[in-house]
Amino acid sequence: MKIKEIIVVEGRDDTAAIKRAVHADTIETNGSAVGDQVIEKIKLAQQTRGVIIFTDPDFPGEKIRKTVAESVPGCKHAFLEKKDARPRKGGRGLGVEHASNEAIREALAAVKEEMIEVPSEIHKEDLLHFGLLGGTMAKRRRERLGSLLKIGYANGKQLQKRLHMFQISKAAFEQAIHEVIREEKDDA
Structure with missing residues (x-):
């Protein structure tokens, strides 16, 4: 599976997991304090190839997702379920790096695109x-x-x-x- 867009992940272990599962390029935020240089890279990626934000299903991951989405409009989003982000052998934490290749592929196949202009039907x-x-x-x-x-x-x-x-x-x-x-x- 080849991904055209550049995938925004949290760190190099996430990049390794993505590259194990699909052919894709990544940008690493290196934590939840997403710097200006990283935002500029993501903006360029959005203009040239598009961006998929694929962060861990935890509070820091959601913070990164929100920061990037607010700074770079029109990103696509991939979501990993918590059950798929847990370490296999009793480790701690949640992360893309723990996900199976299949779970990563499924999350990327179900990518969602941001749409802001249309009023919501759900109240x-x-x-x-x-x-x-x-x-x-x-x-x-x-x-x-x-x-x-x-x-x-x-x-x-x-x-x-x-x-x-x-x-x-x-x-x-x-x-x-x-x-x-x-x-x-x-x-x-």
């Missing part, structure tokens, strides 16, 4: 109605919803923004949340 009332904000099941439901829609986990405050940013239709949202609820009933 806060919808999130409340389906128990995605507050309550004991909200976090688990958001995790599963993010997995099904391939948009990664988002906290209650960020979920609506992410649904809008990736132009998830109301029909796709409702289909996914009904699947989440159906799974909960099957597990009960």
Whole structure:
């Protein structure tokens, strides 16, 4: 699998994992304090080949994703599920570097493009109605919803923004949340 866009990752272990799974070039942020020089490289990459942001599914990774996306509009996003980012043999932390080749390929095949101009069909009332904000099941439901829609986990405050940013239709949202609820009933 060859990737045209340049993939933004956190560090050299992530680059090694990406190159193991696909043919691609990367830019490393070297941590969550993304410097001006790195942003300038990413801007150039966006102009010439396009950019896919592929960071770890944790707080620092989300911080990097947000910083880059705000500085370089129009990036694409690839999301890795937490279960796929855990070390295989009892290690610590979450990271792209721990993901299997298949999980990396799947995340890159499901890349999402940012869209900002179109009004969202999904409102806060919808999130409340389906128990995605507050309550004991909200976090688990958001995790599963993010997995099904391939948009990664988002906290209650960020979920609506992410649904809008990736132009998830109301029909796709409702289909996914009904699947989440159906799974909960099957597990009960």
